Amino acid sequence: MVERDPYTFSELEQWLNKNRVTEIECLVPDLTGVARGKILPREKFTEDRGMRLPEAIVAMGVTGEFPEEGPYYDVITPTDRDMHLQPDPSTVRIVPWATDPTAQVIHDCYDRDGKLVPFAPRSVLRRVCDLYAELGLEPVVAPELEFYLVARNTDPDVPLKPPVGRSGRSETSRQAYSIDAVNEFDPLFEDVYDYCEKMGLNVDTLIHEIGAGQMEINFFHAHPLGLADEVFLFKRTVREAALRHDMFATFMAKPIAGEPGSAMHVHQSIVRKADGRNIFSNEDGTPSKEFYWYIGGLQKYIPAAMALFAPYVNSYRRLARFTAAPINIQWGTDNRTVGIRSPVASPNARRIENRVIGADANPYVALAATLACGYLGIQHRIEPSAECKGDAYLGEYALPRSLGEALTLLRDERELARVLGEDFITVYTEVKEIEHAEFMKVISPWEREHLLLHV
Incomplete structure (x- = not known):
């Protein structure tokens, strides 16, 4: 290092x-x-x-x-x-x-x-961290970032495909957690780890995710601002390394039809600055009131924050039933079907995982937003719903289904604007409206295929 x-x-x-x-x-x-x-x-x-x-x-x-x-x-x-x-x-x-x-x-x-x-992304995350500091608290986060390796593609009209590995073949089936599938791209990942070591990026585990050519990198837990910097630099690093091996690395939320989307799951806890104690656990090791209030804040404000967690029209293609991505804001212990998961951990390591955030989200904005939701939950002592102990995919959708709907919810939520900054919300939503309007000018292949001669 x-x-x-x-x-x-x-x-x-x-x-x-x-x-x-x-x-x-x-x-x-x-x-x-x-x-x-x-x-x-x-x-x-x-x-x-x-x-x-x-x-x-x-x-x-x-x-x-x-x-x-x-x-x-x-x-x-x-x-x-x-x-x-x-x-x-x-x-x-x-x-x-x-x-x-x-x-x-x-x-x-x-x-x-x-x-x-106030509208610079790094400023927004500093603002939220300062609000915690005023309470004598400090957030601790650990992102898990998914991405796809795809064959070099210079024509946006041609669908993306998995790249060719060392064997000379592309993946044609899903290889979740396969060591051999990761080893197909050993030369690339040797460069990635070498670059990360020289840059001092504290990356942890590399795994093959569910999709063909889909990978995940985990980061060690640390202060949000430093980790946002690391995610920002890592994205740049892995894209550069992929180019040098004649392929692309993409953090699009849903780059390939029929394959799972890519997320940025964020584990988060809050510690007291005075003694480093995790406030999500009582002294006897049981979950604290703050633990439940934080979950309550996520449940209440995540729908309004979706334009920050899922910032593009493509982002909402990922959030579909039975696709390894959440469709609602239920919470549960060691339950990967929910949007808000509590992993099994010791009392000192008790944490909450936000599984809603896409890999395409700006890391500074996403971390600021999820911490803002939890902050409001603690401040307002918001009680969560009953824990989901079954399959949350069998429940109803509770998240916006499009960027347009998400932007309306974000504009209407004044509490989030107060925490993140009115100026930031104004600039962000106006910019996203421009992107949405630009997308609506594009006629998709689906429309030509199904509507051209049938309506």
Whole structure:
């Protein structure tokens, strides 16, 4: 593993010197989770200790479009003013695939008055963590991130297919937890683990998931902001490694018809900062009131937060009955059919798993939103429904079925807006409306096949 990341600018300079860095990738995660920013020579980076970008750069959709009018411009000025970006020294990592010694540093976004830009995804997660800190609490999370390896595909009209492995064959059947199926892609994953080690990404277990070519990587539990950074960088890393092996890695929620979708399950618990005690357990080891209130908050607010957990039209294709993805907000112990699962664990490790979140979600936004739901549950002492001890797929749908429906619910939920920030919700929903409108212009093969000559 790499040495401890620097936490001050002087330590950052020492780190850059030690690694003989000549270029810096100055990164800012946008609403989609795409890395925006600039590449600077080492001397320029050291001289400026920051840079400027137009504030709308972190507030555009996946198509690169901006709203032309409306509430969006009550938050973002039409004059396209600058954000002042400041590097977070704790995020510096080497870029292991770069030819020249290159570092990457994630930046926070500030306005001209020195305040965090409220609609920048990293700012939103900081805001929620600060609310917990005011209560003397600290969230602990551990994401499980699923993704697909697919054959290189440059034509968006052609369906995606599993890639060819070492055997010279593509997967044609489901290989859940198969070691041999993972070994088909050993050269790729050797690069992934090598890159992760050089970057100090604390990845844990690699498994083959249910779908053909579907993998899952688990992260060690840690503070939400640091783990969001790691997921952000890991996505970038595995995509780069896949390209070098003539395939694509995709975090689409539902990339292949007939195969299960990809999720980002997030395990979460809350500890007291004073003594590190998990507040989800009483001293005698039984579940605490806070444990149940947190579940109650997730149950109440997840439907309104779905546009944050499932941010694209494709996201809702994953959330279907009997497809290894939840359709409702029931909760249960060691029950993978529910949306909110409590794994079997010791009292110190008692946690709650949000299984609703898609792999396509922005990690900063998704972690902020799930922690916000739990925070409101604790604050308002929301009691959960009775535990589901059977098959939750036999129950009714309790989640929005489309992005349009999800955006309406998010706009109407004022408590979530209060926790996540009114400005963020305004910008986010306006951007997503643009994406949804753009999608509605596309005529799908299904429509041509079934409607062309039959209606």
